[in-house]
Amino acid sequence: MVERNRFGNLVPHLVLWIGIIIVAFPVYLAFVASTYDQATIANGQMPLLPGTHFFENYYRTIFIGTSGTTREPVGQMLFNSAVMALSIALGKIAISIISAYAIVYFRFRFRMAAFWLIFITLMLPVEVRIYPTYKIAADLNLLDTYAGLALPLIASATATLLFRQFFMTVPEELVEASRIDGAGPFRFFQDTLLPLSRTNMAALFVILFIYGWNQYLWPLLITTRDDMQTIVIGIKKMIVTSDAITEWQIVMATAMLAMLPPVAVVVLMQRLFVRGLVETEK
Amino acid sequence: MAGVNFSDVRKVYPGGVEAVKGVTFDVPDGAFCVLVGPSGCGKSTLLRMVAGVETVSAGAIKIGERVVNDIEPADRDIAMVFQNYALYPHMTVYNNMAYGLRNRKVPKPEIDRLVRDAAKILEISDYLDRKPRALSGGQRQRVAMGRAIVRQPKVFLFDEPLSNLDAKLRVSMRVEIKKLQKSFATTSIYVTHDQLEAMTLADMLVVMNAGLVEQIGVPLAVYEKPTTTFVAAFIGAPPMNLLRVQAEELAGIGGLRAVPAEGGIVGIRPEDLDLAPVGSAPEGAVALPLTVEAAERVGPESFVYGTLDRGGTVIVRLPGQAVPSIGEKATAVARHGKLHIFAADGRKRLDS
Ligand SMILES: Nc1ncnc2c1ncn2[C@@H]1O[C@H](COP(=O)(O)OP(=O)(O)OP(=O)(O)O)[C@@H](O)[C@H]1O
Ligand SMILES: [Mg+2]
Numbered sequence: 321m322v323e324r325n326r327f328g329n330l331v332p333h334l335v336l337w338i339g340i341i342i343v344a345f346p347v348y349l350a351f352v353a354s355t356y357d358q359a360t361i362a363n364g365q366m367p368l369l370p371g372t373h374f375f376e377n378y379y380r381t382i383f384i385g386t387s388g389t390t391r392e393p394v395g396q397m398l399f400n401s402a403v404m405a406l407s408i409a410l411g412k413i414a415i416s417i418i419s420a421y422a423i424v425y426f427r428f429r430f431r432m433a434a435f436w437l438i439f440i441t442l443m444l445p446v447e448v449r450i451y452p453t454y455k456i457a458a459d460l461n462l463l464d465t466y467a468g469l470a471l472p473l474i475a476s477a478t479a480t481l482l483f484r485q486f487f488m489t490v491p492e493e494l495v496e497a498s499r500i501d502g503a504g505p506f507r508f509f510q511d512t513l514l515p516l517s518r519t520n521m522a523a524l525f526v527i528l529f530i531y532g533w534n535q536y537l538w539p540l541l542i543t544t545r546d547d548m549q550t551i552v553i554g555i556k557k558m559i560v561t562s563d564a565i566t567e568w569q570i571v572m573a574t575a576m577l578a579m580l581p582p583v584a585v586v587v588l589m590q591r592l593f594v595r596g597l598v599e600t601e602k
Numbered sequence: 603m604a605g606v607n608f609s610d611v612r613k614v615y616p617g618g619v620e621a622v623k624g625v626t627f628d629v630p631d632g633a634f635c636v637l638v639g640p641s642g643c644g645k646s647t648l649l650r651m652v653a654g655v656e657t658v659s660a661g662a663i664k665i666g667e668r669v670v671n672d673i674e675p676a677d678r679d680i681a682m683v684f685q686n687y688a689l690y691p692h693m694t695v696y697n698n699m700a701y702g703l704r705n706r707k708v709p710k711p712e713i714d715r716l717v718r719d720a721a722k723i724l725e726i727s728d729y730l731d732r733k734p735r736a737l738s739g740g741q742r743q744r745v746a747m748g749r750a751i752v753r754q755p756k757v758f759l760f761d762e763p764l765s766n767l768d769a770k771l772r773v774s775m776r777v778e779i780k781k782l783q784k785s786f787a788t789t790s791i792y793v794t795h796d797q798l799e800a801m802t803l804a805d806m807l808v809v810m811n812a813g814l815v816e817q818i819g820v821p822l823a824v825y826e827k828p829t830t831t832f833v834a835a836f837i838g839a840p841p842m843n844l845l846r847v848q849a850e851e852l853a854g855i856g857g858l859r860a861v862p863a864e865g866g867i868v869g870i871r872p873e874d875l876d877l878a879p880v881g882s883a884p885e886g887a888v889a890l891p892l893t894v895e896a897a898e899r900v901g902p903e904s905f906v907y908g909t910l911d912r913g914g915t916v917i918v919r920l921p922g923q924a925v926p927s928i929g930e931k932a933t934a935v936a937r938h939g940k941l942h943i944f945a946a947d948g949r950k951r952l953d954s
């Protein structure tokens with residue numbers, strides 16, 4: 321970057337800080353709200369500094385849950401969400417890398433047909449095919465199971481296309497060198513293609529984990545038991561009450577907890593993630 | 603050890619491009635065979651069929667006594683060096699070289715010995731722990747060579763291995779490749795379109811054109827006696843001067859048992875021409891009056907480009923740096939016995 325004078329740096333920084341405050345302030349408020357007792361918030365006060373009930377509130381949230389609406393401790397919800405998001409992310413990556421491998425490197429009958437079928441599913445996200453998908457899940461006894469939560473969301477055209485594009489940039493000679501070196505299709509996949517795809521997989525993992533974590537409609541349909549619901553559903557259920565007071569401090573604590581895993585994934589995988597987006601190791 | 607035998611090998615790519623149109627020849631055991639020809643003539647295709655990374659459409663390729671048409675590349679006992687090296691980017695230099703051996707279940711200590719030996723020969727022992735990304739082009743080239751020699755294959759295949767190197771490095775690697783090949787005495791097939799590389803490396807030169815073999819021979823024999831005008835123009839730099847001549851002129855030159863009625867083509871290499879002042883050509887010599895168009899002085903020698911009075915252009919190669927000035931008239935005189943005479947269609951040599 322070209323060195324600028326102080327004033328030139330001031331304006332961008334100012335804009336940046338305004339942006340950060342706008343984005344971060346609600347999050348901060350939620351955190352503050354999660355550290356007071358129920359009465360303070362119910363009275364309509366909104367202090368700007370954290371209160372004293374931090375440990376009490378978070379302990380209750382994780383291990384006990386709200387007294388009225390959901391009864392389920394949020395710890396269980398976190399676990400359910402984690403299982404779902406991880407299965408979706410890992411499942412999608414596994415399925416799509418394998419199908420992209422087949423489409424790019426093998427010449428079989430109906431190869432293009434297979435490719436177009438996958439491509440067309442791009443136009444059919446879960447929301448569009450929700451009824452048939454639900455019917456199938458129900459017929460297979462997948463309601464209220466982890467498989468039911470994750471499987472229908474795993475088939476992924478986007479990730480397949482991404483890997484396909486990446487594989488097509490891998491030089492043809494690498495395949496030929498592998499063949500001469502005595503590596504069959506499986507060894508080539510395992511020894512060359514997978515390591516080369518590492519950064520791509522990491523980038524996809526971050527995106528897909530967040531995608532899975534934030535799922536709302538499908539978990540809402542497929543889970544009925546309290547102990548199977550995900551944290552996103554849990555928050556919603558805590559709020560919708562007609563005859564009881566919403567325990568806002570618990571809701572806010574749950575919201576904070578719901579944010580943590582995606583943030584952790586982004587922070588931990590940041591380096592790989594950025595590399596996967598901007599460069600390929602070739 | 604094994605030779606390679608091509609019999610009527612053809613290749614038709616899906617889509618109908620006929621890249622190789624029936625090629626038959628033998629590469630004797632231990633020979634260094636260079637395939638040379640212009641871009642798109644099918645050299646790489648032929649080589650890749652030997653490697654097994656391209657299928658053979660018709661005919662047979664034998665390595666040793668075995669027809670390899672339907673044998674997997676790994677089982678053909680060949681090693682290939684690619685133009686872009688095709689090193690595994692995520693593996694260290696050591697693993698790049700060891701990979702093929704591991705897949706063949708060679709015992710670990712043996713792999714270690716082979717890799718370190720090869721690294722020593724190629725002087726890359728210091729880089730064994732680096733990834734290819736951290737190497738210069740020349741070093742990558744050496745690793746690619748190393749990957750080929752650790753396996754001690756029956757046949758080495760090279761597809762323009764030096765064309766990504768700078769001119770100086772190319773010359774030194776060329777010498778080294780030749781030395782290595784001689785010390786291993788392994789049959790090698792080497793593709794290039796650099797005719798200097800072809801001349802210096804080959805025991806056996808195969809000139810290809812449009813999917814067919816034009817001429818096979820020892821490099822100097824091909825140079826001295828090209829059988830077609832294509833070979834004549836392709837081998838040698840600057841290229842041979844080719845002049846279309848009428849039957850009566852051809853008869854005047856002599857050296858032919860029968861002069862074809864439609865005339866022919868006379869070839870003269872630039873170094874077989876001398877420049878003489880106008881009108882001073884010796885009696886009976888082939889003399890070509892010309893006007894000097896341009897002159898290039900490259901140090902030890904100079905090239906003079908002229909337009910012939912009879913039409914056409916000619917290049918004369920002169921020793922030293924004395925050249926006539928541009929626009930000057932002169933006569934190019936051919937040295938005695940250095941003419942090449944071809945049929946009018948250029949497909950056949952008429953003198954012996
Ligand atoms: N995979 C392919 N599919 C269709 N046609 C091909 C394929 N590979 C090569 N060809 C064609 O076959 C012909 C010979 O190609 P080849 O690569 O053997 O040429 P080459 O002699 O190696 O040329 P160069 O010196 O440029 O490398 C060319 O006309 C090329 O367009
Ligand atoms: Mg080529």
